[in-house]
Amino acid sequence: MYIRMITAALVLSLSGCATAPQTYSYEKSKTSTRTYDEVWENVIEFFASHNIPVKNIAKDSGVIYAETTKFDNNIADCGSPGIMVVTGRQANFNVFVKHTGAAPTVTVNSQFSEIRSFDMSVVKVECNSKGVLEREILSAIGN
Numbered sequence: 001m002y003i004r005m006i007t008a009a010l011v012l013s014l015s016g017c018a019t020a021p022q023t024y025s026y027e028k029s030k031t032s033t034r035t036y037d038e039v040w041e042n043v044i045e046f047f048a049s050h051n052i053p054v055k056n057i058a059k060d061s062g063v064i065y066a067e068t069t070k071f072d073n074n075i076a077d078c079g080s081p082g083i084m085v086v087t088g089r090q091a092n093f094n095v096f097v098k099h100t101g102a103a104p105t106v107t108v109n110s111q112f113s114e115i116r117s118f119d120m121s122v123v124k125v126e127c128n129s130k131g132v133l134e135r136e137i138l139s140a141i142g143n
Helices: 002-017 036-049 132-140
Strands: 029-031 054-058 063-068 085-098 105-118 121-129
Antiparallel strands (some): 029 105, 054 063, 063 085
16 A cells, blocks of 8 residues: 555656657648549548558548557657556547539548556547648549
8 A cells, every 4th residue: 555655656746757749730731623433532541551440431421530549759649658558549630521622622631649647547648640640641532
């Protein structure tokens, strides 16, 4: 009992060694001159070629939901874990291809998180995207 209390106090006192993630500015949407079907296929191909599993897909509504348990520090900033150990990561993507007449618009929303632990304490930390993956997806749709 005392060991857990001491460990908890230690984690709280040393969590100040951790740093918060930075905030980045980037474009999340792009309009294409290609057809809706071409844009849709390019987005699907992006996920397939990058081994990002698509969880839900609905072409008629233009929504793609994907997630992966892998991303590196070039993709998102989680800050420094301090004395905690990173035990997992997760990235969720919601891509919306909107029918806007002859020029479809693609919007990419991403959410990154990191799981950290120390002794018996586990914390989920929200990370900030650096815009790299969003740029790659938007680039994949073409002009």
